[in-house]
Amino acid sequence: MTAAPPRRKARLPDLDTLADRVAAGERRALARAITLIESTRPEDRALSTALLQKLSGLKRQALRIGLSGTPGVGKSTFIEAFGIALIDAGLKVAVLAVDPSSTRTGGSILGDKTRMERLSRAPEAFIRPSPSLSHLGGVSRRTREAVALVEAAGFDVVLIETVGVGQSETMVAEMSDLFVLLLAPAGGDELQGVKRGIMETADLILVNKADGDLKSTATRTCADYAGALRLLRKRPEDPEGFPKALMVSAVTGLGLEQAWSEMQALAKWRQAEGHWDARRAAQARGWFEAEVRAGLLARLTEDTATRTAMDRLGADVAAGKLTASQAAENILETLGA
Amino acid sequence: MTAAPPRRKARLPDLDTLADRVAAGERRALARAITLIESTRPEDRALSTALLQKLSGLKRQALRIGLSGTPGVGKSTFIEAFGIALIDAGLKVAVLAVDPSSTRTGGSILGDKTRMERLSRAPEAFIRPSPSLSHLGGVSRRTREAVALVEAAGFDVVLIETVGVGQSETMVAEMSDLFVLLLAPAGGDELQGVKRGIMETADLILVNKADGDLKSTATRTCADYAGALRLLRKRPEDPEGFPKALMVSAVTGLGLEQAWSEMQALAKWRQAEGHWDARRAAQARGWFEAEVRAGLLARLTEDTATRTAMDRLGADVAAGKLTASQAAENILETLGA
Numbered sequence: 001m002t003a004a005p006p007r008r009k010a011r012l013p014d015l016d017t018l019a020d021r022v023a024a025g026e027r028r029a030l031a032r033a034i035t036l037i038e039s040t041r042p043e044d045r046a047l048s049t050a051l052l053q054k055l056s057g058l059k060r061q062a063l064r065i066g067l068s069g070t071p072g073v074g075k076s077t078f079i080e081a082f083g084i085a086l087i088d089a090g091l092k093v094a095v096l097a098v099d100p101s102s103t104r105t106g107g108s109i110l111g112d113k114t115r116m117e118r119l120s121r122a123p124e125a126f127i128r129p130s131p132s133l134s135h136l137g138g139v140s141r142r143t144r145e146a147v148a149l150v151e152a153a154g155f156d157v158v159l160i161e162t163v164g165v166g167q168s169e170t171m172v173a174e175m176s177d178l179f180v181l182l183l184a185p186a187g188g189d190e191l192q193g194v195k196r197g198i199m200e201t202a203d204l205i206l207v208n209k210a211d212g213d214l215k216s217t218a219t220r221t222c223a224d225y226a227g228a229l230r231l232l233r234k235r236p237e238d239p240e241g242f243p244k245a246l247m248v249s250a251v252t253g254l255g256l257e258q259a260w261s262e263m264q265a266l267a268k269w270r271q272a273e274g275h276w277d278a279r280r281a282a283q284a285r286g287w288f289e290a291e292v293r294a295g296l297l298a299r300l301t302e303d304t305a306t307r308t309a310m311d312r313l314g315a316d317v318a319a320g321k322l323t324a325s326q327a328a329e330n331i332l333e334t335l336g337a
Numbered sequence: 338m339t340a341a342p343p344r345r346k347a348r349l350p351d352l353d354t355l356a357d358r359v360a361a362g363e364r365r366a367l368a369r370a371i372t373l374i375e376s377t378r379p380e381d382r383a384l385s386t387a388l389l390q391k392l393s394g395l396k397r398q399a400l401r402i403g404l405s406g407t408p409g410v411g412k413s414t415f416i417e418a419f420g421i422a423l424i425d426a427g428l429k430v431a432v433l434a435v436d437p438s439s440t441r442t443g444g445s446i447l448g449d450k451t452r453m454e455r456l457s458r459a460p461e462a463f464i465r466p467s468p469s470l471s472h473l474g475g476v477s478r479r480t481r482e483a484v485a486l487v488e489a490a491g492f493d494v495v496l497i498e499t500v501g502v503g504q505s506e507t508m509v510a511e512m513s514d515l516f517v518l519l520l521a522p523a524g525g526d527e528l529q530g531v532k533r534g535i536m537e538t539a540d541l542i543l544v545n546k547a548d549g550d551l552k553s554t555a556t557r558t559c560a561d562y563a564g565a566l567r568l569l570r571k572r573p574e575d576p577e578g579f580p581k582a583l584m585v586s587a588v589t590g591l592g593l594e595q596a597w598s599e600m601q602a603l604a605k606w607r608q609a610e611g612h613w614d615a616r617r618a619a620q621a622r623g624w625f626e627a628e629v630r631a632g633l634l635a636r637l638t639e640d641t642a643t644r645t646a647m648d649r650l651g652a653d654v655a656a657g658k659l660t661a662s663q664a665a666e667n668i669l670e671t672l673g674a
Contacts, residue, residue: 049662056660148660281655288654289637291665292647296633296672310629317625318618323393323485325386328628335633336673 015047019054025092025154027126037145038131040138052145055152062094062151063267066176067161068169068198073184074208076115077250079159083119085256091157092124094150098143098162098172099130126150140171141294144287147175173201174283177276178263180204183225185217200232203243203266210247210254222247237275242266299335309334352384356391362429362491364463374482375468377475389482392489399431399488400604403513404498405506405535410521411545413452414587416496420456422593428494429461431487435480435499435509436467463487477508478631481624484512510538511620514613515600517541520562522555537569540580540603547584547591559584574612579603636672646671 013021013029018036021029037048069075083093095116119125131142143160150158160176162168173179181202205225210218225245232243244262248255270276300306313327322330350358350366355373358366374385406412420430432453456462468479480497487495497513499505510516518539542562547555562582569580581599585592607613637643650664659667 049660049666052660053663056657059657144661284657284661285651285655287661288651288664289647291661292637292668293634295665295669296637297630300629300633310626314622314625318622320393320396320621323386323389324481324621324624324628326390327625328632329386331629332632 015051015054019051022051022055022149022153023058027123027153030126030149030153031128033149034128034146037149038142048145052148055149058152060151060154062147062155062158063263064147064158064160064175064177065263066172066179067159067182068163068172068180069161069182069208070163073182074250075161075163075182078182078206078208078248079161080116080119081250081253082256082259083116083125083159084122085253085260086157087119087122087124089260092126092155093119094126094128094153094155094158095119096128096143096146096150096158096160097130098139098160098168126153126155139168140175141287141291143171144175169198170201173198174286177270177279178203178266180206180259180263182206182208183221185209185214185221199228202229203238204259204262205229205243205245206248206255206259207245208248208250211249211252218247237270237273237279239266239269239273306331306335352388352391356388359388359392359486359490360395364460364490367463367486367490368465370486371465371483374486375479385482389485392486395489397488397491399484399492399495400600401484401495401497401512401514402600403509403516404496404519405500405509405516406498406519406545407500410519411587412498412500412519415519415543415545415585416498417453417456418587418590419593419596420453420462420496421459422590422597423494424456424459424461426597429463429492430456430494430496431463431465431490431492432456432496432498433465433480433483433487434467435476435497435505463490463492476505477512478624478628480508481512506535507538510535511623514607514616515540515603517543517596517600519543519545520558522546522551522558536565539566540575541596541599542566542580542582543585543592543596544582545585545587548586548589555584574607574610574616576603576606576610643668643672 018029018033022033033051036044036051039045039048067075067079069078079095083095086093116127120127128146131139147158147160160172162172179201181198181204183205185207205222207218207222207225210222222245229243229245246255246259246262248259250256267276270279300310309331313322313330316322317324317327355366355370359370370388373381373388376382376385404412404416406415416432420432423430453464457464465483468476468483484495484497497509499509516538518535518541520542522544542559544555544559544562547559559582566580566582583592583596583599585596587593604613607616637647646668650659650667653659654661654664
C-alpha cells in the first residue's frame with residue numbers, strides 16, 4: 001500500500017485488482033483496461049499482454065456481431081433500438097466502433113454518444129468509440145483486445161460496428177461470429193454498390209428504414225437482396241435459408257425481434273455443428289500470425305542501429321551505388337540468421 | 338570450358354558472358370536473363386542479384402512509360418501502333434506486361450502476341466508477357482528487375498502495361514517515369530469509373546478510338562477528362578499544361594505523334610528540373626525497403642524451426658491456451674534481438 005510508485009498507482013490499480021474488477025463487470029475498470037490496451041507505450045503493452053492473458057482464463061464468450069453500414073443507413077439509431085431490445089431481453093450489450101477515418105480526424109463515430117442516448121445511459125450497456133491510431137493493423141489489434149476485455153467483463157453481446165469503406169469491413173468480419181450488413185432502401189441499380197466480397201461475407205442483411213414512405217421501397221430492396229443472396233454459392237457454415245435478408249425499422253421496432261432470433265438460431269446451429277469453434281480458432285491463429293509479422297517489421301524502425309543502416313543503404317540505392325536486392329540482402333544479413 | 342557442371346552450362350552461359358550479351362542488346366540473351374530473374378530457386382536468385390548488380394554499372398536509362406487500360410480500350414492495338422511509330426522514329430522499344438489475374442490463370446495479357454503481329458516481328462522490339470507468380474509483391478519485383486534488364490540492353494523506351502484493376506495500376510505507376518491512362522470514348526457518367534487515385538497519378542490521358550463513328554464521342558470524352566484534370570491540385574513535378582488529355586486512334590494513327598512529343602516534352606522538363614532523378618531515387622529506395630520487408634517476412638515460412646514453432650504456438654492460440662499477443666512475443670523472442 002505504501003511501497004508502490006505513487007504515479008503508476010494514481011493512474012491504474014495493480015493488475016490483479018484491475019483484472020478482478022473487469023471480471024466483476026465494472027464498467028469503469030473496463031474503460032480503464034481498454035485505455036491501457038490502446039496505449040502504445042512499451043510498459044503499457046507489457047501490462048496489456050499480462051492482463052489479457054490473465055483474463056483469458058475465464059473462458060467467457062459473448063456473441064460477437066459485426067455490423068457494417070455506410071453513413072445514412074441509420075446505423076446509430078439501429079444500434080440504439082437493437083441494443084435496448086437486447087437489454088429488455090435481459091442481456092448485457094457492448095458496442096465497439098471501428099472507424100478507419102478517425103485515424104485522420106482524431107474523431108470517432110461514437111464520439112457523439114448523444115445519438116445513442118438511451119443506450120449510453122443504460123447500466124447494462126457499454127459503449128466505446130473507435131481508437132484513433134495511425135494504421136489499420138493497430139486499430140485491428142486494439143479492437144480485438146477490446147472485444148476480449150468486454151467478453152471477460154461478462155457482456156453477452158458485442159456489437160462491433162464499422163462504416164462500410166475500405167478494408168475496415170473485412171477486418172470487422174474477421175473478428176465477428178456473425179456479420180450483419182445494414183442497408184438503406186434503394187433502387188435496384190444501387191444493389192451493385194455493395195461490394196461482392198462483402199455480400200459473400202454477410203450472414204444477415206438488414207434493410208433499415210422499413211417505415212413510412214420508404215416501406216414499399218424497403219420491401220422491394222429486401223426482395224432484391226434476398227434474390228442476390230440466393231445466387232451466391234452455399235457456404236458450409238450456413239444452415240438452410242442463410243444468409244438471409246430482412247426488413248427492419250429502428251423507428252417502429254419492426255423486425256428487430258426477428259433479426260435477433262435469426263442471429264440466435266444461426267449462432268446455435270454453428271455452435272452445434274462445430275463451425276463456431278472452428279471459426280474462432282482460425283481467427284485467433286490469424287491474429288497471432290498477423291502480430292508476429294507486425295512485430296518483425298517493427299524491428300526495422302524501432303532499433304536505432306537498423307534504422308541507421310536502412311537509411312545509409314537506402315541512400316546508396318537511391319544514388320545508384322547498389323541495387324535494391326543487393327542492399328536488401330546486406331540488411332537482412334545483419335538482421336541475423 | 339570443361340570443369341563447369343554440364344547441366345547448368347547447358348541452361349545458361351556464365352554470368353559475365355550473359356551480362357555482356359545483354360549489354361550488347363541480344364534479345365535471346367535478354368529473354369534468358371529475364372527467365373533467370375523470374376526464377377524463385379535460391380541459386381537463381383543469387384545469380385540474378387549478381388547479374389543486376391553487374392549491369393547496373395552501365396547506368397543506362399530508358400524512358401519508362403507505365404500504361405494502364407481496361408480490357409476493351411484497344412490496348413494491344415495501341416501498343417502495336419505506338420510501338421511501330423517509335424521504331425520508325427529510330428528507337429528501340431520493349432513492352433513488359435503486368436497482369437495480376439495471370440497469377441490465377443497462368444495465362445498472360447501478351448501471351449497472344451498475334452495481337453501485336455508487326456511489333457513482335459520487329460527486330461527493334463522486345464515483348465515479354467507477364468510473369469505468372471502467386472503474389473503482387475513477387476510480380477512487382479520481377480517486373481522491376483525486367484525493366485532494369487531491358488534498360489541495360491539499350492532499349493530507349495519501355496512500355497510497362499497493365500489492366501486497370503486492383504493494385505497493379507499503382508504498382509506500375511510506381512515503377513514508371515511517366516504514367517499514361519488509355520481510355521475508351523464513353524458517356525460522362527462513366528467518368529466516375531476511373532478511380533480518383535489513378536486520375537491523380539496519370540501524366541497523360543489518351544482517349545483511344547477517335548475514329549469513325551466514335552470520333553465525336555471521343556472528342557467529348559477527351560474534353561470531359563481535360564476538364565476533370567484541371568480540377569486536380571497542381572503537382573510540383575508538372576510543367577504548365579500537364580497532366581493532359583489527348584485523342585488518339587490506334588487505327589488511323591491520329592494523335593500518336595503528338596502523344597509521343599508530349600511525353601518527350603514532359604520527360605525533358607522533369608529531367609531539367611531534377612524531378613526525374615528525384616523520382617527514380619525515391620522509387621529505388623522504396624523498392625529496397627519493400628524487399629527488406631519481404632525478406633524479413635520470408636523467414637517465417639522458409640526456416641523450418643520457425644515454421645514448426647509458428648505451427649505449435651498457432652495451435653495453442655487456436656485452442657485458447659495462449660493469447661495471440663503472448664504467443665507472438667514468444668516467437669519474436671526466439672527470432673532474436
